[in-house]
Amino acid sequence: MNELVLVVAVAATFFAAGIVKGVTGMGLPTVGMAVLGAMISPLAAAGLLIVPAVATNLWQLLSGPALGPLLRRLWQMMAAISAGTLAGAAWLASGHEHATTALGLALAIYAAYTLCARQLRVPAAAEPWLSPLVGAITGIVTGTTGVSVMPAVPYLQALGLARDDLVQALGLSFTVSTIALAVGLGARGAVTSDQLALSLLALVPALAGMWAGQWLRGRIPAATFRRVFLICLLLLGTQMALRPLL
Template identity: 30%
Template sequence: MSFFAPVFASIDLDLILIAVLIMFIAGFVKGAVGFALPMVAISGIGSLMPAAIAVAAIMLPAALTNLWQALRDGPRAALGSLMAFRWYVLLIVCVMGMVAPLVSILSTEMLFIVLGGGVTFFAVLQLAGWRPGPELGKTRIATIISGVTAGVFGGLAAVTGPAVVLYLLAREVPKVEQVRLQGVIFLLGLLVVITVHGRTGVLNELTLPLSVMLIVPAIAGMGAGLLVQDRLEQETFRKATLVVLVVAGLNLLRRGLMG
């Protein structure tokens, strides 16, 4: 219990229990649609705690659930997906590593405004009927724009999902491979971000135990969500991802504008 003592000494028990529930819900959403654990978790936990603490708290749950997602079909399948999109993945990971230090500099309000505005913008475009075709999705400029955007948002709060999902939808990647590739991208990016935050101090004696504490509810929620994902049709899957983006994005934006 001494490992978790800083958490219980600094954060009310009621807030910890709410954070556990939020992480379970975030894990469920990730299991169902293949992404969005960071968005849902930051949207909820960030309403209870400062942004830097919320960002740090999701690091380990996100990394382990992404490991599960990436390797669900075996290491060979994960490696195949990685090699097929290796330059795209490398671009995202490099940008995430460069942007991650800004978390310790930006204010809570600015962090949420940037995240919420970007997430909402992407989702509303899609729900309004705009969807890049496969011809555009396969261009080099689309790969660069998506990779840089995903890296920026991923570096700020592990929210790599929106740009990656829209890019893979444009490329018409099949659902199973899309989910697997998302897990690979998110995992590699998070490993870089965790390393950076270990040096910046965002991961510290308070946030590291909190992050460990949230691993179990995240994995439990993801397990429940996977049962739903396996029953989703491709179009239903696409619409579900966009609905999740809108809800999470608007809440992040509200948090940033209203405090």
């Protein structure tokens, strides 16, 4: 791909991912990995996403009302996410040829589940053992694919949190996942200073997209936007998963 075309495509991807984040409160790394993973390797895409993902997720995390209570409730899940991500990052850092397939499967499964599944509820008595289990699985998926939505997002949605607390809990999970992934890749020499510089530049279109998404939030039905987004994600993830067979 021509270098100028690639730069424009990357900037457009981060702007679009920012819009999704601004409208729905999530999705920047998911969209970024989905689109960039179709153009460059998942490892390179994960490197570009580090700064925009950390910055926007920290913004989401720190703007909520209940950080202390959420940390006390979810610390075991966050610890397991960190451990699983650090372990799984070895696979992504290796540049394994099946990384794109794994990424596509993760995206397709998340989109299909979110479109079709009924809202679940987790009994309070199950949280002490289920939180670290979900965290460990989420970490492994994050480390191997760069995508941190499954199964953390459905699990957090099933805890019955208030809307603002849920948005903050998602920000906490995504922040921990992204930082752990950055540490895991960096420790293996898979993230260079040049990649971090490009990732810093990518923050500009991502923040512009978030602003545009927040402006759009009150002007379009959020449920309709989310459904279209998930259908597109399902199609793209399926195409990535099946690419070796095509």
